[in-house]
Amino acid sequence: MSETVTLTLRSALDRDLVALGLTADRCAAAGAKQIAELPVFYGGQPARVGDFFAIQGERAARLLLVGDLTRASGIGAGMTGGDLVIEGHVGRDAGAWMSGGTIDIHGDAGDNLGGAAPGASRGMTGGEIVVRGRAGTDAAASLRRGLIVIAGDAGDRMGQRMIAGSVLLCGKTGRGAGRWIKRGSIVSLAPIERPATFRYACTYQPPHLSVTFLYLRKRYGLSIDHRYVAGRYARYSGDLAELGKGEILEWVG
Amino acid sequence: MEIRGVTIEDTFAEAFTMHAARIVITGRNMRWAREAALKLTGFATSVIGCKCEAGIERELPASDTPDGRPGVSVLFLTMDADSLGKRLIERLGQTVLTCPTTACFDGLPKAPDRLTVGKALRVFGDGFQASKVIGGARYWRIPVMEGEFLVSESFGRQTGVGGGNFLILAGDADAALAAAEAAVGAIEPMEGVVLPFPGGVVRSGSKVGSKRYKKLLATTNDAFSPTLRAITTTAVPDGVNCVLELVLDGLDDAAISAAMAAGIRAACIDGVRAISAGNYGGKLGPHHFHLRRILTPAS
Numbered sequence: 001m002s003e004t005v006t007l008t009l010r011s012a013l014d015r016d017l018v019a020l021g022l023t024a025d026r027c028a029a030a031g032a033k034q035i036a037e038l039p040v041f042y043g044g045q046p047a048r049v050g051d052f053f054a055i056q057g058e059r060a061a062r063l064l065l066v067g068d069l070t071r072a073s074g075i076g077a078g079m080t081g082g083d084l085v086i087e088g089h090v091g092r093d094a095g096a097w098m099s100g101g102t103i104d105i106h107g108d109a110g111d112n113l114g115g116a117a118p119g120a121s122r123g124m125t126g127g128e129i130v131v132r133g134r135a136g137t138d139a140a141a142s143l144r145r146g147l148i149v150i151a152g153d154a155g156d157r158m159g160q161r162m163i164a165g166s167v168l169l170c171g172k173t174g175r176g177a178g179r180w181i182k183r184g185s186i187v188s189l190a191p192i193e194r195p196a197t198f199r200y201a202c203t204y205q206p207p208h209l210s211v212t213f214l215y216l217r218k219r220y221g222l223s224i225d226h227r228y229v230a231g232r233y234a235r236y237s238g239d240l241a242e243l244g245k246g247e248i249l250e251w252v253g
Numbered sequence: 254m255e256i257r258g259v260t261i262e263d264t265f266a267e268a269f270t271m272h273a274a275r276i277v278i279t280g281r282n283m284r285w286a287r288e289a290a291l292k293l294t295g296f297a298t299s300v301i302g303c304k305c306e307a308g309i310e311r312e313l314p315a316s317d318t319p320d321g322r323p324g325v326s327v328l329f330l331t332m333d334a335d336s337l338g339k340r341l342i343e344r345l346g347q348t349v350l351t352c353p354t355t356a357c358f359d360g361l362p363k364a365p366d367r368l369t370v371g372k373a374l375r376v377f378g379d380g381f382q383a384s385k386v387i388g389g390a391r392y393w394r395i396p397v398m399e400g401e402f403l404v405s406e407s408f409g410r411q412t413g414v415g416g417g418n419f420l421i422l423a424g425d426a427d428a429a430l431a432a433a434e435a436a437v438g439a440i441e442p443m444e445g446v447v448l449p450f451p452g453g454v455v456r457s458g459s460k461v462g463s464k465r466y467k468k469l470l471a472t473t474n475d476a477f478s479p480t481l482r483a484i485t486t487t488a489v490p491d492g493v494n495c496v497l498e499l500v501l502d503g504l505d506d507a508a509i510s511a512a513m514a515a516g517i518r519a520a521c522i523d524g525v526r527a528i529s530a531g532n533y534g535g536k537l538g539p540h541h542f543h544l545r546r547i548l549t550p551a552s
Binding site for chain 2: 204
């Protein structure tokens with residue numbers, strides 16, 4: 001047993017790697033040999049985790065992935081607990097439909113971050129994802145519960161069809177953010193384009209945001225400026241084409 | 254035993270097991286956090302008549318609160334576990350929810366026993382309330398005319414100690430009050446303990462029951478009432494004309510002991526003749542604080 005299981009990418013991926021079972025909770029219960037045997041698909045062909053990663057440690061609730069995993073998809077998908085740290089970029093479906101634990105991505109994330117499985121109505125249902133870089137399209141789509149933080153920009157359709165939960169975006173986002181959400185919060189520290197079916201409510205200091213920001217500083221060491229912690233936010237209620245109990249909170253200073 | 258010429262009587266304070274919660278109230282500034290805390294802890298001197306006991310534990314700098322604003326920590330105690338939640342729902346709903354700019358947080362997050370106070374208060378939002386899970390703890394955002402009231406969904410409960418006490422026996426009222434004020438000043442900065450009575454001081458210490466009125470739960474402590482010295486079995490020594498009491502509630506024996514010791518030392522000033530304590534012969538309360546023992550540092 002060790003404190004951390006470290007998987008270091010041996011060489012750059014020149015094909016797509018589908019790593020749906022690579023989660024912190026799975027590695028927490030597995031020895032090094034079992035981790036090496038975890039199934040993946042590489043270029044559409046069955047393979048094993050051990051074919052691509054050097055493995056250090058075993059049976060630890062913290063999983064560290066090192067390397068450029070831009071072409072690896074599904075990492076952390078379905079995770080139920082533990083801490084997954086990724087030192088590098090990661091591909092699509094990271095943390096998709098996860099229900100617990102934390103994923104800390106020290107790089108960019110691909111499309112469908114914390115999103116739903118194909119055909120499923122619910123995305124992530126619990127836990128936290130922090131992306132230190134940018135996120136692709138459909139981040140937090142169909143989010144049911146949990147917190148997703150994106151320190152950089154996000155692609156189109158962020159938070160689309162959210163059911164609940166929170167997304168905090170520090171950079172800019174593309175089109176369609178928050179469209180068709182029922183409940184939940186999209187917090188943007190930059191100006192954000194809103195669907196026409198959101199209606200302005202007021203400008204105020206949401207008390208839960210300061211708690212969230214201070215927690216993120218402490219837990220993840222994120223440097224969130226005091227002007228955001230103590231700032232005022234414009235509240236837009238929506239999506240009024242849906243339940244209308246969601247919100248976009250846009251920092252205004 | 255004497256401290257600066259003041260006799261420390263060979264007796265003990267007898268205290269009871271209670272159930273305690275710690276409430277952290279924050280506000281835009283200390284004024285508003287304190288306003289809410291004062292209302293929350295108002296009329297909470299003794300379970301005899303108030304159904305709960307509460308007091309301000311300490312003021313918290315912005316760096317020590319969950320939302321980075323100035324705050325006040327309150328200890329809140331009841332005699333039984335069930336009523337703790339009920340009293341908190343009543344009081345937080347009427348005194349903190351109503352107070353401008355405040356938010357209300359659980360101050361015992363590690364306590365396994367939980368009181369779902371915020372969950373009960375959420376319905377004030379009439380269906381417009383929303384919850385957020387932050388760092389594993391759930392909070393309720395209750396919409397109010399000012400904006401939103403944020404409250405922890407649940408508050409930790411633990412056993413506490415109520416009724417730690419000591420009596421200041423002085424030659425006159427001025428000396429007794431000066432000694433009591435000094436004792437309060439020494440205890441106020443201490444963690445894990447509160448003084449639920451006005452200014453931290455009680456002038457009307459009580460005994461259990463009544464000699465004359467059978468229905469009364471508590472009546473005047475005639476043994477320590479100087480005006481009755483000539484007509485009752487008195488405990489008032491010669492030269493003593495005024496007695497004041499400090500009652501302490503806390504989270505554990507250690508907090509009470511440390512606070513009593515600090516308070517007693519501070520109270521030993523000119524004009525004070527003796528320090529005593531209230532007890533029931535050791536038959537009622539399981540927590541006994543022997544004055545001479547708590548004032549003697551362990552070797």
